[in-house]
Amino acid sequence: MTVSEQPPQPPRADAEKLAMFGKRFDQALDRLADAKSFAKPNHTALLVDTAARILPLEGGVEFLYERASEFDRAGVFAESDWANPERLRPRLVPMTIASGNPRLVALECLSELRWLAIAEGRCEHPAVTQEDAQQFVHEVLVQNLDYVFERRTEAARGRIVRAAHRLFGFLAKKVGFAGILDNLIEEIYRILRQRPIQVNHVKRMVTEMAVALHRDGVSAPRGADRLISALYGPTSATQEDPGLDVYRERLATMDGSMLSQEAGSFSRAMHDTGLVSPYHAVFMQFALENATHLLPHALGLSSTGSDALLCYRELVHALIKEAIHPETAEAVYGLAWLLERGTLYAPPIAPALWRQIQLPLMTDVEQVFAQVFGTSLPARVHLLAGVICLLGMPIGVGQGENPTCQSARALSMWAYNDPDFLLQLLAWAARDGEITMHFEGQSISSRELQAGLAQVLHLDLDPVSLVLVPHLDRIYMEMGRMAAGRGEDPHKWVNPEFHGWWVGRGFAIAVDIATGFLQDYEKFVRRFYASYHPYYNGNQPVIHPQPAGIAVTDSHGRFVGWHAITILRVALDNEQKMRVYFYNPNNDSGQDWGHGVVVSTEGHGEVFGEASLPADEFASRLYIFHYDKHELGELGAVPEEEVASIRRMAVESWAANRAAAAV
């Protein structure tokens, strides 16, 4: 897809697809039901493949659920692993889904729907009772919170993940949250502590939880209250969720100390959770008109942030006026961090933001925004709010469901390290529909290129990514093409040219390109330590964020794929253990990479949004990094045992079939 030249084809509406596939499903169901036992296998493929296409659609799970008893009786599970429900185990379900095999996943989902139908008494099965089924559904939900939460992982992306989201969201709604509430709350906090820019899915979960608690008359367990109140009633005047208009009226009657209390409650709720209440946006607009002295308080600023606000008073006021509305309330949090980070003190930033405020947008950008965010606010407002969030939370940006980790990483890196460049690219893309970058002196225009890695861009992205990723993705692909055929991994040249001058021109890769086998692996590890590890590089902290490549493994240590990350810092944690702190552009960094390598996102000295691993564990999953050959420590100083143990961890996991005997 290209945002610049053609608006994305609006995907065929789900309702239309559901009508078409629904009809096909019913026909296939009839044929399967009619078929004699020996002929069933001839008809299950069509039924299951059609179910696989229905599941990700809006209303698709409901459609299938209504037919649970029919497809079970028709024999869709005959001669499969699901034929005997009494033998099924909830803990195996996530593995089936992670397998990524569309047919198995569809069968698994149909099996869950059968369980739910049995649990609700809509369907009977000789070997299991209604109570068994209720128990199963409950456990399967707890086992699959990832999907209830729309967390995405590298191991499973795309339509299958959407199907799983729909299914488990449906189960959660049917069963109610009461049983899984504790796990749910823990999970929400875990995600929020990474401070992602995109929190829509979290807000949805909190809302549903609030509705469910209210409906079932269950008292909110520890932690739930804070989440719900942060969104719907963070202050004494919003406690009972009175509605935005009523709140506006109340503000007009408050005296100074009441207003100050409101400001303080808002900022506490926001900084506690990372969520921003729409009331907070209303308060900001009110304060802008009537009590600007309360703005630093309402933003929860330290003296650093307050100072930035005062220095750039007019600009900050303009940003609030233009960008902060109940629909874009998250920008309040972005603004707070934009000020705290001192980003505004770099000379080009303020004028670039003035340009951004007035920036006219291409029609097709406006169309995409209308599709994603609706039309209640103009597209430029959403884009400006997005800019504020990205500059405030550079490592809160994610790639959504797109295979564009490099583009998300670049956005993050620029927001972190080169924000005026980012604003320049954004102006070109949003206003002109074209960005130009250079590869070894040769200019590349995004306008002249075909789609890159993402053939179709999933629109679950923040506003800045929505505009820039299609351009960046294409340019990245093109650079890859230009660097291909040199007999070495093209990242060697592409990464510095694409991200910026600060990316080390030294390049290390753990495997031989031609064979895929480990190559000179000990040297690779030593070189990594000698460039990044303060004990071996002359105690030099990482200066610029550096792109690196990770061999991602699943929770059993099996290789999943190559993934782009950024190394941010290498430092001692609170237990005096050396850790690598990094940015992972996928949407949730907390991942289990198997064999005890569990990526931490909190509790080990991480800044919001950082992921971290002990240096050796990190090295064991690393396969590409950049360095400066003039700033290397002594390779020989890295202890033999440490290198050997890293090698062992690699060979036991992603490099299992890559360890050539000769190395």
Add this chain to the structure above:
Amino acid sequence: MTEKDPNKSHIALLGWSLRAIEAMDKFDRRYVVVAPSWAEEHAKQHDIPHLSWDFERLNEKSHEIATKLKEMGVDVAVPLYEETVEWAGAINSVLMDSPRLLNQAMLFRDKSLMKRRAQLAGIRVGIFEEAHNRDDVVRFLIRVNQALLKLHGDPNDPIHFKAFDKAGCLGHRLIRTVEDVEHIPDEEFPGLLESHLDGWEFACEVFIHDKKIRFLNISEYVRLGYSVFIPASPELEKWRPRIREEIEKLIEAFDIRYGLIHPEYFVTSDGAMYFGEVAYRVPGGNAFELIERAYGFNAYQGHVLCSDPKATEEEVRAFFPKEVEDAKGYAGCFLVYPRRRIISDLRVPEETEEHPYFEYHDLRPPMESKVAKRVAFGNHYGSVYFFGDDSHEMKRVLKAQEELDYYV
């Protein structure tokens, strides 16, 4: 199970095919499946009438099975696979007391004889020769290209090599160089050599009862050995009257009274039709499944009906719909063969899954990572089925599949 009518013929299916058995199960004729002994247990388990028989080379035992079937009250034998065509001829010659049927069946099993018979009847065929060894093939390749005035070193025009007695794509090879000739295994000799014709290749499924064409389907190949759809596009269907004439000649030449033939033709750009070959059995390449998807009638039942001399005129007329007009859409399929040499996983391309025409597939996950070199046009990994209402889009989609990886 559909109620069986004891007054109608009792059918023997030669060969084990679940789809054919399912069709018979839903048809009003009694049936028995004659199949190798490995199918016996499965048949018993599912109450499928079954008679064990090993179809080795036709021999004196053929009379034994014919007698057995006759004693069981069977009226007609219907072959499902190329290898059972001559058995059907032998059995039917006994059942129907018509020795001619065996000779006729043998004719279909020998591609060279078949071609000569067609030529004798005045049907236009390309240049062809029989090959008994690799030298014959090389000589034919050189002579055809000399005739085309190729200079030494010019790329050769290809020739086709088809083992005499292999079904459809299995023994069909395209030969361009002497090296290609080396790759023909010994067991594929003798075979038929044909010059290559540039043109539109297509196949037909012709349901014949009482020497009359009851239903003529034209299957359009998008790429030979890979993709086909039904009914043909309007551009090819405009040749239907000519195709029909040609097929009537064929019916006459081979004296076909009952059953189904599956001939292949070329039509060149000037409209000349060349006969390729003809089979006297269920076609490969999923043509029956596509016919059922496009027209809604069960082609296996149609085949059995046409093979049954006792079927009445009314029954036959009522069974078949009107060609092209009655089709509910275009049904196509693509045979998948991995493009890579090393594969680890079956992954249907997202753009295929997202296409509204895509229906389902029967691809098997890879058993081993090394992909065997494609043998002739055979050993594909399964089929992907499509259905939609526009022939051009169907053609485009099928064409597009050639560039996609199903196995990675």
